[in-house]
Amino acid sequence: MKLSTKSTYGLRAMVNIALEQKKGAVSIKEISKKENISSVYLEQLLNKLRREDLVKSVRGPTGGYVLSRKPDDITVKDIVKTLEGSIAPVDCATGREGRRTVCNKNKNCAARIAWTKLAKAIDDCLKSVTLADLCGKK
Amino acid sequence: MKLSTKSTYGLRAMVNIALEQKKGAVSIKEISKKENISSVYLEQLLNKLRREDLVKSVRGPTGGYVLSRKPDDITVKDIVKTLEGSIAPVDCATGREGRRTVCNKNKNCAARIAWTKLAKAIDDCLKSVTLADLCGKK
DNA sequence: ACCATACCTGACTATTCTTGTCAAGTATAA
DNA sequence: TTATACTTGACAAGAATAGTCAGGTATGGT
Numbered sequence: 001m002k003l004s005t006k007s008t009y010g011l012r013a014m015v016n017i018a019l020e021q022k023k024g025a026v027s028i029k030e031i032s033k034k035e036n037i038s039s040v041y042l043e044q045l046l047n048k049l050r051r052e053d054l055v056k057s058v059r060g061p062t063g064g065y066v067l068s069r070k071p072d073d074i075t076v077k078d079i080v081k082t083l084e085g086s087i088a089p090v091d092c093a094t095g096r097e098g099r100r101t102v103c104n105k106n107k108n109c110a111a112r113i114a115w116t117k118l119a120k121a122i123d124d125c126l127k128s129v130t131l132a133d134l135c136g137k138k
Numbered sequence: 139m140k141l142s143t144k145s146t147y148g149l150r151a152m153v154n155i156a157l158e159q160k161k162g163a164v165s166i167k168e169i170s171k172k173e174n175i176s177s178v179y180l181e182q183l184l185n186k187l188r189r190e191d192l193v194k195s196v197r198g199p200t201g202g203y204v205l206s207r208k209p210d211d212i213t214v215k216d217i218v219k220t221l222e223g224s225i226a227p228v229d230c231a232t233g234r235e236g237r238r239t240v241c242n243k244n245k246n247c248a249a250r251i252a253w254t255k256l257a258k259a260i261d262d263c264l265k266s267v268t269l270a271d272l273c274g275k276k
Numbered sequence: 277a278c279c280a281t282a283c284c285t286g287a288c289t290a291t292t293c294t295t296g297t298c299a300a301g302t303a304t305a306a
Numbered sequence: 307t308t309a310t311a312c313t314t315g316a317c318a319a320g321a322a323t324a325g326t327c328a329g330g331t332a333t334g335g336t
Contacts, residue, residue, distance in 0.1 A: 001224070002139070008253075015249055027312095046312090058304095060311065061309070062305075063312075064312090086139070089141045111146065117263055118260065118264060121263035122263075125255055125259035143324065144324085165283095166283080167281090167282085176326080185283090195282090197281095197331090197332050199281045
């Protein structure tokens with residue numbers, strides 16, 4: 001039930017980019033140094049975030065990354081979902097098949113009630129927090 | 139961000155035991171067959187639940203497991219916490235040290251605001267659901 | 277008193293996931 | 307031109323998950 005470092009690193013990177021918004025693009029090296037995260041690993045994460053259009057890259061010297069939208073229009077859910085693949089705590093509540101989906105034989109599984117409720121709580125929580133909330137900015 | 143099968147199997151086992159409450163103890167073999175879960179693996183899980191005093195074991199033929207408390211006094215949180223070890227989605231919000239605790243250098247980490255909120259949402263949700271809720275029983 | 281049925285314990289293992297590294301590029305602006 | 311940055315894909319060590327296996331111990335029905 002743990003988030004991986006993808007999400008935690010990713011959110012920290014996004015906060016960094018958001019805070020420097022007016023100054024321009026933030027390079028991977030800067031984030032890497034400031035947050036003490038492997039720069040090569042960070043590249044992978046920012047790549048995913050770029051493909052989901054949460055950030056834009058600026059090439060060349062003085063280049064780096066910039067937010068694609070305003071901070072109050074980017075939620076933590078957007079970031080976690082992009083990096084983690086899925087937000088749901090169990091697959092049986094989502095319809096997605098996977099190794100851990102064992103409950104499929106029983107549509108009326110009582111346990112599923114709990115997981116569905118949990119999935120909604122997590123979803124509601126993560127989409128209620130924006131980058132702007134974390135940075136104290138609009 | 140997935141729950142392991144420990145929690146999902148464990149909850150399903152507990153629901154089974156709760157539903158047969160009046161008929162007496164439920165054996166591992168019964169649960170194993172009904173839920174299609176390895177009986178040896180199930181033993182491990184019920185062992186943990188017994189050590190946390192969520193169930194009691196009844197030995198001998200016709201033996202099995204019985205709830206230690208009434209269904210409305212056992213929450214999904216109790217079960218998940220026992221089997222999963224911890225409920226928190228990130229360690230940095232709990233004070234527990236671990237491999238994924240990398241944020242410790244920065245007490246004012248903006249990202250932590252999000253994780254703390256998430257931890258509370260999960261905790262609140264899981265402790266609001268009891269076995270009785272899932273079984274439609276008191 | 278048997279002994280089948282159950283629980284109990286600890287060690288072990290295959291597979292998958294996480295958390296990166298490594299190598300070899302391509303694009304851009306000073 | 308060339309240093310700086312981004313881009314891509316393959317690879318790998320270590321941890322966690324999801325069990326298995328072997329050998330106990332306890333109890334109650336016959």
